[in-house]
Amino acid sequence: MARATAAAQKKKKASKKRAAPKKGAAQKKPGLRKLKRVKKPALAAKPAKGIPDPKPTPRPTPDMSGRSLLPLNILLIGPPGAGKGTQAEKISSTFNIPHLSTGNLFRAAIKAGTELGKKVEPLLAAGKLVPDDVTIPIVDERLSQPDATQGVLFDGYPRTIPQAEALERTFERLGRKLNRVVLIEVPDSAIVARMSGRRSCPKDGSVYHVVANPPREPGKCDKCGTDLVTRPDDQPETVQGRLNTYTAQTAPLIAYYEPKGLLARVDGVRTPDQVFESIHSGLRR
Numbered sequence: 001m002a003r004a005t006a007a008a009q010k011k012k013k014a015s016k017k018r019a020a021p022k023k024g025a026a027q028k029k030p031g032l033r034k035l036k037r038v039k040k041p042a043l044a045a046k047p048a049k050g051i052p053d054p055k056p057t058p059r060p061t062p063d064m065s066g067r068s069l070l071p072l073n074i075l076l077i078g079p080p081g082a083g084k085g086t087q088a089e090k091i092s093s094t095f096n097i098p099h100l101s102t103g104n105l106f107r108a109a110i111k112a113g114t115e116l117g118k119k120v121e122p123l124l125a126a127g128k129l130v131p132d133d134v135t136i137p138i139v140d141e142r143l144s145q146p147d148a149t150q151g152v153l154f155d156g157y158p159r160t161i162p163q164a165e166a167l168e169r170t171f172e173r174l175g176r177k178l179n180r181v182v183l184i185e186v187p188d189s190a191i192v193a194r195m196s197g198r199r200s201c202p203k204d205g206s207v208y209h210v211v212a213n214p215p216r217e218p219g220k221c222d223k224c225g226t227d228l229v230t231r232p233d234d235q236p237e238t239v240q241g242r243l244n245t246y247t248a249q250t251a252p253l254i255a256y257y258e259p260k261g262l263l264a265r266v267d268g269v270r271t272p273d274q275v276f277e278s279i280h281s282g283l284r285r
């Protein structure tokens with residue numbers, strides 16, 4: 001009984017304190033106010049004080065959940081202008097796995113002075129295509145390097161079904177497997193719009209975009225004032241041509257990987273961070 005009385009008195013005091021400055025409000029909705037007052041201290045006030053708030057709540061950052069996904073062998077596919085380079089960098093640094101494009105595979109082989117490197121060098125110098133019987137063993141060799149044992153990110157390789165099949169055999173031989181094929185999807189029209197808005201300074205190479213990164217004075221370089229131009233590479237017809245080549249080249253790869261359940265389609269028409277988030281969750285599935 002004593003307790004109940006004490007509680008009742010407390011309540012009275014409290015309601016007096018609160019009600020005093022705003023009499024009108026208190027009289028209008030007495031029931032609601034009472035209910036709030038009883039619930040608040042019981043539920044909210046105490047735990048807030050009791051828990052010392054150690055570190056900020058650990059958010060599952062890509063880094064944390066990323067390491068648990070290793071080893072992670074990924075293939076990244078996407079049209080020119082889809083921001084593939086940016087995503088490749090993010091993936092590579094998040095998971096700490098090397099980013100392997102045919103270009104840097106060849107350069108590494110040349111630098112290492114291997115037999116294969118010696119075969120590649122004259123071909124590249126002459127601007128010739130490096131045949132599969134040279135490319136495939138270079139990839140094999142690279143996959144065996146110590147920094148690649150936790151995984152690799154392939155970018156622009158494999159490009160053909162024979163290369164894809166060869167890669168599969170290599171992984172098998174090494175007791176590994178390709179975990180995911182990430183396909184960044186951007187409609188052709190969006191790519192053309194992105195690329196055809198680019199303006200370049202013919203003098204110093206500065207690049208602008210009429211929408212995303214306009215120069216201070218329209219059509220003039222911020223640095224040197226030279227008239228900006230649309231490079232031939234960025235002309236809509238050229239862009240569309242490259243996209244057609246990409247689509248023709250990629251379609252068989254998609255048809256190869258999709259039935260194996262390896263393909264993760266990612267919507268590339270968003271900010272780089274949003275795209276990366278989707279890639280990351282695609283890798284976890």
Ligand SMILES: [Zn+2]
Nearest residue numbers: 201204221224
């Ligand atoms: Zn300039």
